[in-house]
Amino acid sequence: MKKVKVFAILALVAVMVFAMFGCSSEAPAESSTPAESSQTAEETQTGSDGEPWKIGIVVKQMGAPYFDYAAEGSKKAAEEMGAEIISYTGPSSEDVNQEITFIEDLITQGADAILVSTADSTAIIPTINKAIEAGVAVFTFDIDAPDSDRLFCITAGDAVESGTAIGESIVEQTGGEGQVALLTGGLGSDTLNQRLDAIEAVLADYPDIEIVATEACDDDFEKCVSQVENLIQTYPDIKAFAGVSTVNPPAAAMAIESAGKTGEIISLGIGLPSQCSEYVDSGTIPELILWDPGVMGYDAAAAAINYLNDGSLPQDGQNFGEYGGEIIVPEGTTVGYIPSIIFTKDNIHDYEF
Amino acid sequence: MQKINTQKSKGGFKFGYEIVLLLFLAAWFVFMGFANSSFVTPNNIITVLTRISETAIVAIGMTVVIIAGGFDLSVGTVMAIVPAIAGICYGMGMNFALALILALLVAAVIGLLNGILIAKARFQPIIGTLATMTALRSIIYVITDGRPVSTFPDGYEELAHGTVGGFPIPIILMIVVSIVFAWIMTSTKFGRFVYATGGNPKAANIAGVNTDQITISVYVISALLAAFAGIIFSSRLISASPDAGDNTAFDVVTAALLGGTSIVGGKGNIPGTIIGVLIMNFIINGFNLLGINAYWQMIFTGCVLLVAVGYDAKRRSGGFKVKKRNKAVAAH
Numbered sequence: 001m002k003k004v005k006v007f008a009i010l011a012l013v014a015v016m017v018f019a020m021f022g023c024s025s026e027a028p029a030e031s032s033t034p035a036e037s038s039q040t041a042e043e044t045q046t047g048s049d050g051e052p053w054k055i056g057i058v059v060k061q062m063g064a065p066y067f068d069y070a071a072e073g074s075k076k077a078a079e080e081m082g083a084e085i086i087s088y089t090g091p092s093s094e095d096v097n098q099e100i101t102f103i104e105d106l107i108t109q110g111a112d113a114i115l116v117s118t119a120d121s122t123a124i125i126p127t128i129n130k131a132i133e134a135g136v137a138v139f140t141f142d143i144d145a146p147d148s149d150r151l152f153c154i155t156a157g158d159a160v161e162s163g164t165a166i167g168e169s170i171v172e173q174t175g176g177e178g179q180v181a182l183l184t185g186g187l188g189s190d191t192l193n194q195r196l197d198a199i200e201a202v203l204a205d206y207p208d209i210e211i212v213a214t215e216a217c218d219d220d221f222e223k224c225v226s227q228v229e230n231l232i233q234t235y236p237d238i239k240a241f242a243g244v245s246t247v248n249p250p251a252a253a254m255a256i257e258s259a260g261k262t263g264e265i266i267s268l269g270i271g272l273p274s275q276c277s278e279y280v281d282s283g284t285i286p287e288l289i290l291w292d293p294g295v296m297g298y299d300a301a302a303a304a305i306n307y308l309n310d311g312s313l314p315q316d317g318q319n320f321g322e323y324g325g326e327i328i329v330p331e332g333t334t335v336g337y338i339p340s341i342i343f344t345k346d347n348i349h350d351y352e353f
Numbered sequence: 354m355q356k357i358n359t360q361k362s363k364g365g366f367k368f369g370y371e372i373v374l375l376l377f378l379a380a381w382f383v384f385m386g387f388a389n390s391s392f393v394t395p396n397n398i399i400t401v402l403t404r405i406s407e408t409a410i411v412a413i414g415m416t417v418v419i420i421a422g423g424f425d426l427s428v429g430t431v432m433a434i435v436p437a438i439a440g441i442c443y444g445m446g447m448n449f450a451l452a453l454i455l456a457l458l459v460a461a462v463i464g465l466l467n468g469i470l471i472a473k474a475r476f477q478p479i480i481g482t483l484a485t486m487t488a489l490r491s492i493i494y495v496i497t498d499g500r501p502v503s504t505f506p507d508g509y510e511e512l513a514h515g516t517v518g519g520f521p522i523p524i525i526l527m528i529v530v531s532i533v534f535a536w537i538m539t540s541t542k543f544g545r546f547v548y549a550t551g552g553n554p555k556a557a558n559i560a561g562v563n564t565d566q567i568t569i570s571v572y573v574i575s576a577l578l579a580a581f582a583g584i585i586f587s588s589r590l591i592s593a594s595p596d597a598g599d600n601t602a603f604d605v606v607t608a609a610l611l612g613g614t615s616i617v618g619g620k621g622n623i624p625g626t627i628i629g630v631l632i633m634n635f636i637i638n639g640f641n642l643l644g645i646n647a648y649w650q651m652i653f654t655g656c657v658l659l660v661a662v663g664y665d666a667k668r669r670s671g672g673f674k675v676k677k678r679n680k681a682v683a684a685h
Binding site: 062063086087089090091092093094095096097098100101102104105106107108109110119120122123124125126 | 391394396397400404501503510514586589590591592594596597599600637638641642644646647648651
């Protein structure tokens, strides 16, 4: 038995040594097999053509269609700009510890840039900073980690821009006249309040539109439904409801349809396609304001590639092409907002988030 | 006493299976060495070892509990609540050392509660600790308001990010805890009693082992090790997340079972568990470096658990040659 043990340990040591040896002789061998790519990589560290930049995407949850669209957008940008998305990954359920593992392994893999959407803006900080220290360009998207050393954040839902879009949507859908009510999630939210202000600023130019009420439902779907039901009772001539939180448009639509007012009253605002598509189909929600996560992924990847190419960060009003659109960067910040788009019956079924 | 000795020779001291695991790990290193040039590098190995130190420390506690015939689902929540309490108390102006001691006391009480529920109130271990786990997770959300706690003193991050003699501190802590518990389990009376309690509690009782006391002790040990791991974890993130440790129980049980710990108790050892942790994590690390999708990693983890538990069941029913050989060795 003793002999067997000794033999096993010897074999193990031999294997270990072989592993180390095999690896060290492997490194140069590998760069000679796919010769063109690896060698040009060395040159492109300073140059610009040849080996593509390697970009990794880490999201807070795999399997969410929202992030799948974002990753698709990033791939599109990478293809167009000669970069490569080497991985798109994330935990199966939100878990910042696993996210950290993925980021660490991307650093080891030699990624040039990492796009992160974090589950925990605080806990991710040391890891993002570590990546930056290791020379990796880290960009956040969708959810920011503002206190980290990340270079830039591409996100969506600039309050003023999206509020203005809702305001314009109200004007167009009501024909510029009639009673409307505004719906919001919570009165304590700065973003939502700025959106409401932006809507009111647009409607100020249309004296025939009367804002009869502004109701807050604390992001409670049922509460929003009953508020809308009451408003329909109180203002029988009301033409439209416009919501600034994603809860509002589907709740308003449900109340409108159960009151039998389909076709007479419409629901507008910011909403998720998955929650609103049936009301879009029935016409209660003629159009919906939201952003395309694909554009977000596209712009984040494009921003990272630009940075790798020439060290530049996105500027206010910078145009990322026909798909990427123009981004808004509030002065003095390193956050870029992608433009909103309008979802209608024709394109809402292309999105499942 | 005779019974106890049998348990000891059966449980603690056979390394045949561990050699197989080590060879497997070595083979993976060889394969990955060829497949990816960044895998077998000091940088990658140290990165992986650093981040698995918490899992390893929790897994050691879990191994002790499972050997004693128990099961501890609450480790992940203990990992989360301890740094949260320490951070909150420090944030309210308490001396940090005092805050840490208080938080560790809470962990000990949780362990004690688990132990009493299972040893005295005769709860099934999986149910008793499921109850504490669920209740604790809610308590964490209540005391943290669902937000990460980040009030920690300057220099707190050194525990997880600092190095001694070029080695990251978490790796050193993991090695120290492993050695201490490997020693406790193989060379102390307490260790032998733990094997006896899990292997054959009735016989152990007759032989004079206070199995209730042993059961309670192992849950306290498990909670304290989880607390320790939680502190390292929060130091690594410089924040105590209310969601921390959500998957930990699953990960450490998988590693312990893979490492040869028998789910019915009485068998297993610390080195095996450490090898189990290494295998799980280096394989996932390899998958990441090869760009293999995270979904496949879950399938892999599930399969490992299946194989390990299946092997354990087979071994217990005497379906493998290994068993016979061991019998021969024992007889010899």
